[in-house]
Amino acid sequence: MIVRLFCPKCAYEASKHFDGFAEIEVPVPVSRLSDNGQYEVHCGKGHISAVVLDNVKFELLFEMGLNAMVDGYPREAVSSFASALERFYEFYWRVAMHHFGMPKEQIEKAWKPLSKLSERQIGAYSTVVTLLTKEAPSLLNPNKHVPFRNKVIHNGYVPTEEEAIAFGDTVKQLIDGDLDKLRQIAADSLESIYQELSPRDYEETPEGDDDSEIMGCVNILTAIDVRNPPKSDGKRFGSVNDQFQRIVEDRQPIRMQMLSEEEMKKRFPEKDCKKILRTGSS
16 A cells, blocks of 8 residues: 655745645655554655654555555455454544543553454453443454455455455444444544554644754545544545545545645634644645
8 A cells, every 4th residue: 555645844845935725736755554654755855854644553454455455456455454443443442441531551551461362352342332332242243254354364265356345345334333433422532542543643742943853744534534534425435346446546646735824724613723734734
């Protein structure tokens, strides 16, 4: 999977010469996905700067599965979809623990013995779902989806495109359904855990006007998205099969839009515009 990055120093220089809104030609470097979400960007003007990806792991893993499907690798897609679900189990568990009032240190301590054992993670997830929603959790079908996943990952089975898409759709439905409930029941905890697990340092406060210290921040809009769920009239909405055209289009050259603080307030009145502008978020 290729991720789009931008040069924050080019963007900063361009911001000095516009008023309000502008579409500008800014070099948009690309890079392969990094596990820690941090990148060093070398642009065509010779700038070297840092960019951090503000996404949690399961959002990106599912997106990797979609990209694998587009590139013709259904087995790798199933592996990514399955990994996305496992990391979502952890995310959900952490959100629930935070909602129940457990301190961060105790959450980390409680997760440690579960971190390498997937079956225990499913058990922990199932327990907190029941406590939080008063309903039984929705899981992969033990007679259909679990054997299929194990056959692919452990036995080297190469699934058909149709099988991989069907599995991806199941995973997407499970995660989307749980995210909808978390947004209703534990919205504050959802945001807190997102910030905690994101590679971005939300506690860092930019100081001064030193161009050499500018750091960029990119948030990728994904098919499974905690903060920006797909809208019914958007390209990210729908099944796995509905995402393929978007994936192809996202690989094409783009232009970058820049907004002044005043324009940001008009378009996004509920957002912390100063914070967005300082960090270079997109």
